[in-house]
Amino acid sequence: MSHLYYRLTKTEDPEERLEDAVLYKAMHDTFGKGLTMVDMDEPAPMDGLFLGRGKNRExxxxxxxxxxxMKYWEDPAFQNAITRSFVVTDLSGAEExxxxxxxxxxxxxxxxxxxKHxxxxxxxxxxxxEALDGMVYSFMDIENCLMVQEAVEMSYERRFLVMNGKVVTQSPVAWHLTPMSRSWIQEETxxxxxxxxxxxxxxxxxxxxxxxxxxxxxxAQEIADASDNPHLCIDIAIIGDDPSKDPMELIEFNPMQPGAVGLYGCDPKRVAEAVWDAMEPELRAAVAARRKGIDLETPERKLSGAEMVNNLPGLAKAIFVNNPEGLRDLAEDFDRLHGNDEDAPSEEDIAFEDFEFEDAPEKDDATPTGPEF
Known part of the structure; x- marks a missing residue:
C-alpha cells in the first residue's frame, strides 16, 4: 500500500532549514499518521507520493x-507571457x-x-x-544549453505557488522572509x-x-491557466516602481515540489491542503485511513521451512536423496531461525527429482590436463 512521504533536508542555510521544518509541521498537522517520515539519510521511496528535496541521484x-x-522555456504559457527578448541556443548562437x-x-x-550551473x-x-571565462568549455558542442535574454531592470518580485492549476499561496521575494514572518509582518504593518x-x-x-x-x-493565474503543468512555482516582477500600475514581467517557472522550493513568506498550510487534492484517489484513501489510525499494512507471511525445502532447486534436493532426514533437519533449522511454528516436512512430503549422473572417469582413463614433460 502506497504512502505519503516527507523527508527533511540536511542544510546549513538557516532560512531553508526553517522553511523545511515549518512545512513538515504543516504537513503533519494536516495528515497526522497519514504522513510517513523518511530519515534524512535514507533514499527517497519509489512508491506513493514523495515530498521534500531530492538528492542528486534522485x-x-x-x-x-x-x-x-522542467524546460519551462518550451512551455507556450511562458513564451506567450514574456515581453523581453528571449532565445535558447548553443554557444555560437548565444554569441550572435x-x-x-x-x-x-x-x-x-x-x-x-x-x-544552478x-x-x-x-x-x-x-x-x-569574458563573461563565461573558464566555464566556456562546459558549453561547447551542446545544443540549447544557454538562455540569452534582454537584460531588464525588474523590481518587486513575487513568488506564486500553483498547485492543481490554482494559485494557492504567494509571497514577496525577500531573503529575510520565512513562513514565520507572516505573523510579525501582520503585527508591524x-x-x-x-x-x-x-x-x-x-x-x-x-x-x-x-x-x-x-x-x-x-x-499568475492567467499563466497557470495557459500551462499544461498543474504544479508550478511562478516568479513575476514589475518593470518600474509601482506594482499597482507598472508593467509586469514573468521571470521564470520552477518545479513546484513541496519541500524543495523556496517558500519565503508563503503559507505552508495552504501547500499542505493542496497536496491532499493533488494525490491520486487510491493514495488519498490510504492516507485518510492512516490518519484515523487504521492499520492498512498486511504483514508479510513468513515462509515456512517446509515451503523452503519444497522450493529448493532439484539439484539441491538431490544432495539429500539418500538422506531425507537431512532435509527435515534443514527445515527445522529454518523455522527455528525465523520463529516459525509449522511442522517440518516428513520424508513423504518431500518431492525428489530423478537425475542421471555420469561417473567420473577412472584416474587412468582421465584426460591429462597438466603440462607435458
Whole structure:
C-alpha cells in the first residue's frame, strides 16, 4: 500500500532549514499518521507520493509533484507571457544573439539551461567568452544549453505557488522572509504578507499595495491557466516602481515540489491542503485511513521451512536423496531461525527429482590436463 512521504533536508542555510521544518509541521498537522517520515539519510521511496528535496541521484524521481528537468522555456504559457527578448541556443548562437542585443544598445542576461550551473550579465562592451571565462568549455558542442535574454531592470518580485492549476499561496521575494514572518509582518504593518511588497530581495523596507497584489495574482493565474503543468512555482516582477500600475514581467517557472522550493513568506498550510487534492484517489484513501489510525499494512507471511525445502532447486534436493532426514533437519533449522511454528516436512512430503549422473572417469582413463614433460 502506497504512502505519503516527507523527508527533511540536511542544510546549513538557516532560512531553508526553517522553511523545511515549518512545512513538515504543516504537513503533519494536516495528515497526522497519514504522513510517513523518511530519515534524512535514507533514499527517497519509489512508491506513493514523495515530498521534500531530492538528492542528486534522485533528480529523475517519478513519484513527486515537481516536474523533473522542467524546460519551462518550451512551455507556450511562458513564451506567450514574456515581453523581453528571449532565445535558447548553443554557444555560437548565444554569441550572435548577444552581439545583436549589444548592437541595439541593450545588455544581455545569460543563463545555463542546466539548473544552478551559470547565471550572469553580459554588458555592452563585454564578450560572452569574458563573461563565461573558464566555464566556456562546459558549453561547447551542446545544443540549447544557454538562455540569452534582454537584460531588464525588474523590481518587486513575487513568488506564486500553483498547485492543481490554482494559485494557492504567494509571497514577496525577500531573503529575510520565512513562513514565520507572516505573523510579525501582520503585527508591524497591519497587513498580511500577501499585500506587502519589497523592491529588491535584499530590501527590508515594505511597500503596501493590495492593488499590486491583486493584479500580479491575476497575471499568475492567467499563466497557470495557459500551462499544461498543474504544479508550478511562478516568479513575476514589475518593470518600474509601482506594482499597482507598472508593467509586469514573468521571470521564470520552477518545479513546484513541496519541500524543495523556496517558500519565503508563503503559507505552508495552504501547500499542505493542496497536496491532499493533488494525490491520486487510491493514495488519498490510504492516507485518510492512516490518519484515523487504521492499520492498512498486511504483514508479510513468513515462509515456512517446509515451503523452503519444497522450493529448493532439484539439484539441491538431490544432495539429500539418500538422506531425507537431512532435509527435515534443514527445515527445522529454518523455522527455528525465523520463529516459525509449522511442522517440518516428513520424508513423504518431500518431492525428489530423478537425475542421471555420469561417473567420473577412472584416474587412468582421465584426460591429462597438466603440462607435458
Amino acid at each position: 533528480l529523475w524521481q517519478k513519484n513527486i509533484l515537481g516536474q523533473p528537468g 544573439e548577444i552581439k545583436r542585443l549589444h548592437a541595439e544598445g541593450k545588455d544581455a542576461f545569460l543563463k545555463s539551461t542546466k539548473q 551559470f547565471v550572469g550579465r553580459v554588458d555592452q562592451g563585454e564578450t560572452i567568452h 497591519g497587513f498580511s504578507v500577501e499585500d506587502v511588497h519589497f523592491k529588491t530581495p535584499q530590501s527590508r523596507q515594505p511597500m503596501i499595495s493590495p492593488d499590486g497584489t491583486a493584479r500580479m495574482t491575476a497575471f
